[in-house]
Amino acid sequence: MHSIATPGRAKKALVLATLLTASMPLYGCYTPAERALGGGVIGGLGGAGIGALASGGLAGPTLATAAVGAAGGAIIGAATAPRPYYYRRHRHYY
Numbered sequence: 001m002h003s004i005a006t007p008g009r010a011k012k013a014l015v016l017a018t019l020l021t022a023s024m025p026l027y028g029c030y031t032p033a034e035r036a037l038g039g040g041v042i043g044g045l046g047g048a049g050i051g052a053l054a055s056g057g058l059a060g061p062t063l064a065t066a067a068v069g070a071a072g073g074a075i076i077g078a079a080t081a082p083r084p085y086y087y088r089r090h091r092h093y094y
Contacts, residue, residue, distance in 0.1 A: 018045055036078035043073020 047069020
């Protein structure tokens with residue numbers, strides 16, 4: 001299998017860009033579906049990063065850990081969504 005590892009400076013830039021991109025879905029996430037989607041994205045990226053570091057950049061283990069991380073992140077994101085606050089007839093999330 002081929003390695004997908006990148007050299008030093010490119011790796012730092014890639015990690016920074018990934019973290020910034022992964023944090024974007026978290027802004028304004030109030031419903032359980034939005035939280036699950038954001039958690040899945042962040043969990044998948046985190047799992048892929050851990051898998052790439054642990055396997056030396058091999059594609060198979062990296063994709064497997066990304067899938068596990070995405071599933072875990074989606075479950076945790078949906079479970080930690082704020083409860084709806086009911087005010088009169090409208091449903092609001094705070």
